[in-house]
Each structure stands twice: as structure tokens, then as C-alpha cells.
Amino acid sequence: MEQAASGAEPAGAAGGDAAEALDRPLPDGVRRRVVALVSDAFGGLTITELPAQLRQYARFTPNRRAKFAGNAMAAALESDPLFRQRIGERISHSQPELAGALESGSPPAAADPVDVAAAAYVLRPPGWVKLVAAAGEEAQRADAERADEEARRELERLREELAVARALTKSETERLRTELEAARKEAESLHRKLRSAQSDVKRGEAALRRVHAETEAARAEAAAAVSAAESETRRIKARLGEAESAVEASRRAAREGRSVEDMRLRLLLDTLLESAQGLRRELALPPAMVRPGDTVDAVEPGRMSPKDVAARALSETDPALLDQLLALPQSHLIVDGYNVTKTGYPTMPLEKQRLRLLGGLAMLAAQSGAETTCVFDGAELAAPVLLAPPRGVRVLFSKPGVTADELIRQLVRAEPPGRPLVVVSTDREVADGVAQAGARPVASALLLKRLSRI
Numbered sequence: 001m002e003q004a005a006s007g008a009e010p011a012g013a014a015g016g017d018a019a020e021a022l023d024r025p026l027p028d029g030v031r032r033r034v035v036a037l038v039s040d041a042f043g044g045l046t047i048t049e050l051p052a053q054l055r056q057y058a059r060f061t062p063n064r065r066a067k068f069a070g071n072a073m074a075a076a077l078e079s080d081p082l083f084r085q086r087i088g089e090r091i092s093h094s095q096p097e098l099a100g101a102l103e104s105g106s107p108p109a110a111a112d113p114v115d116v117a118a119a120a121y122v123l124r125p126p127g128w129v130k131l132v133a134a135a136g137e138e139a140q141r142a143d144a145e146r147a148d149e150e151a152r153r154e155l156e157r158l159r160e161e162l163a164v165a166r167a168l169t170k171s172e173t174e175r176l177r178t179e180l181e182a183a184r185k186e187a188e189s190l191h192r193k194l195r196s197a198q199s200d201v202k203r204g205e206a207a208l209r210r211v212h213a214e215t216e217a218a219r220a221e222a223a224a225a226v227s228a229a230e231s232e233t234r235r236i237k238a239r240l241g242e243a244e245s246a247v248e249a250s251r252r253a254a255r256e257g258r259s260v261e262d263m264r265l266r267l268l269l270d271t272l273l274e275s276a277q278g279l280r281r282e283l284a285l286p287p288a289m290v291r292p293g294d295t296v297d298a299v300e301p302g303r304m305s306p307k308d309v310a311a312r313a314l315s316e317t318d319p320a321l322l323d324q325l326l327a328l329p330q331s332h333l334i335v336d337g338y339n340v341t342k343t344g345y346p347t348m349p350l351e352k353q354r355l356r357l358l359g360g361l362a363m364l365a366a367q368s369g370a371e372t373t374c375v376f377d378g379a380e381l382a383a384p385v386l387l388a389p390p391r392g393v394r395v396l397f398s399k400p401g402v403t404a405d406e407l408i409r410q411l412v413r414a415e416p417p418g419r420p421l422v423v424v425s426t427d428r429e430v431a432d433g434v435a436q437a438g439a440r441p442v443a444s445a446l447l448l449k450r451l452s453r454i
Helices: 011-019 028-042 052-057 062-068 070-079 081-094 096-104 113-123 128-283 306-311 319-326 337-344 350-368 404-414 428-436 444-452
Strands: 332-336 371-376 393-397 421-424 440-442
Touching: 028 062, 028 070, 028 081, 028 113, 028 128, 052 070, 062 070, 070 081, 081 096, 081 113, 096 113, 113 128, 319 350, 319 421, 319 440, 319 444, 332 337, 332 350, 332 404, 337 350, 337 371, 337 404, 337 444, 350 371, 350 393, 350 444, 371 404, 404 421, 404 428, 421 428, 421 444, 428 440
Parallel strands: 332 371, 332 421, 371 393, 421 440
Antiparallel strands: none
């Protein structure tokens, strides 16, 4: 034993292996039993006693070792005599009676041939090849007998099922024949009823065709009458619509003409009244009723002298000039939007230019109280502008085909003569055109200076 454990296999065992060898693969049953024996004996060996390819399975349980390392253990058992000797020693310790019987050449007759063959394959006693072959033949014979027994039992079961199926088929056939006869009689009865129903249907269809013909005739007469009535109704509605359109057009023309003229006259009247009051305050005019003391030539307290009037003249670039113009009664400030923004902050996007200008105009309108209108060129818009005009500022965009300059001139022409109009634009053509219509043009830079003070 000590000599085998140290790695030196006896010469007799090596000679026996060389003299005897299997000429066919191990039977499946014997191979499974060999792997189980090796797996059980595997755990009793140290890591150093195991072949290198089997050391990774040292910590596995016997079942997992047989499942995952079966091929590796079978190959090591065949190729490594020392490993096979160590496994044989473990089997000799665990099954001494079987090992002794194999060594003496007389295996026990009552032992399982597969167990005998597996132990003989590992221990390799003289004649082990015959034992393995005999075990394989015995296993095949047992499998054949087992298969014959199973086939015999299956045949008996099939015969019983066939007898039951025949009995069921016979009873089912009788039942189906009875049902078929009843169904045939019922079908004959239904055929008779069907022929009677078909005759009734034919008579009903003939009556229905007559009713349809009469209905179609009545419908045609009603359709003709309705068509004539609709034609007359359409003609009357058309004439009524024309009359209503003419009346509404005349009313609208009269109403619009009267409302526009009334608005212009009222605005002009308010302008004249506020201008007269402002002029009286500006010139400090005395009351209309003259008294003797009023004829004395002197300077009254608070009254402006000619020098004071001369001192009030302002430069065209002074933002105070814009405040004076907007302080006039009923003044209207009209701003050329993009002309101002592109003069003051041209690098900003158009949307931000509009928001910045309108914010300043809203504060200017709140301070001055003047009507304020800001005009933008609609030709530069890719889509409608979603804009909430600030309080006190009217925001207008020109229509397609109309420039902002033309819209400004339309606004000036719409005002009554005599109303103070201030138009902010650096465009010389716009300034000259509005000046001819009675408006006061100022430069965009003047408005920008005024807005910078807010």
C-alpha cells in the first residue's frame, strides 16, 4: 500500500494492463457505475494525489462531481495507472469482500454483474476484461428482458384499450344511427315546411313589388312637387338676400360715414378746446372782460416776458422738445418701429427689438398721456406675431404688399386737420410726406435719447 501511495505501481499490475485490454467501449451501465465509484473514492484523496485536470473538482459533492467531471475522471482512470491504483485502494478498503473475490478469480455469484464489472475495471485483476464483457452482455440481456416485459405489458394494455374502444364504437354507432334516422325524419318535415314558406314568400314578394311600384310613383310625384317648391323658395330667398344686402349696405354706408365724420369733428373740437386752454395758459392771457386796471402797462407776477419766450426755444436734438410736443392737447405719437430699433440696437433679434421699444413707449405714454401708435413692417415676418401690446400703446403691422411707411401716411391722413401729430422716423421720404400732411416729424435719435432717460 505504501509503495502504491508513493507513486510506484507494481510491475505485475502494469504487466496485466498491458496484457489485457478492452476491444470495445465500456457498456453504458458499467461506465456509469465506474464513474460513481471514482466519484465516491475521489473525496478520500488529497489534492496532491489527484491528477492536475481533476483538482478543480476536489471540493464538489460526489453527485456534482459525477455530473460535471465524469468524462475527465474516466479519461484519467484510463490514462493514469497511479490514479487508478489509488482509486482501487479506496475501493478495496470500502468493499473488501468484493475486492478479495476478484483478486482470487471467483466473483460472488449473487453480486450485481455491473458492480462486479465496474470494480474489475478499476482493480484490473487477472481476467478483468472477461468480467467487463460478461457484465456488458448480462446488462444487455437484462435490458432486453426488461424491454420484452415492458412491450408485453404495453401490448396487453393496448389490447384492453382496443376492446374498450370497440365496445364504445359499437354503442356510439348505434346511437348515431338512431340520431341519423331522427334527423332524416326531421329534415323531411322541414323540407315540407320550407316549400310552404317559399310559396308564401313568393306571394309576399309579388305584393311587395306592387307596393314598391306604387310607392315609387308617389315618391316621384312628391319629388317633383318638392323640387318645384325648393326652386321657388331659392328664388325668393335670393331676392330677399339681395334686398337685405342692399339695405344693410346702405345702412352701413350711412352709419360709417356719419360715425367717421362725427369722430373727426369731435376730435377736432376737443383739440381746439384744449389748444385754446393750453394757449391761454402758455401766453397767460387775461380774462376776456377788460377792466380799467388791466390797461396799465406792467409785468404781472408769473407772466412771461419776451425774453422768457425767447429762452424757451429748444434744439432739434433736445429730448425736451419731444416732451413739449407730446404735452400739446390731443397729441398723437406715431413711431416707425424698425426705423427706431435698427438705429438704436440693430444687432438684437427683431423680437427683442420690438419688446425693448414697446416697453419704453409704454412708460413714455404713461408719463405724457399722449396717444401712441407703433408701426412695424409686416413684410419681415415669417409668421404671425404673438404679441400682447403694452398698456397705452397701439401696435400695428403692415399688411402684405403694404410697407410700414405707407401705413404711417395712412394714419396721418386719417387724422383731422389741426390735431397735433408727431411722427418719429429717420426716413427722409416719410418725414417729408407727413410734414406735407401737417404732422411734425422728429428723428429716431431724439426718441431714443428720451427713452434713455426713463
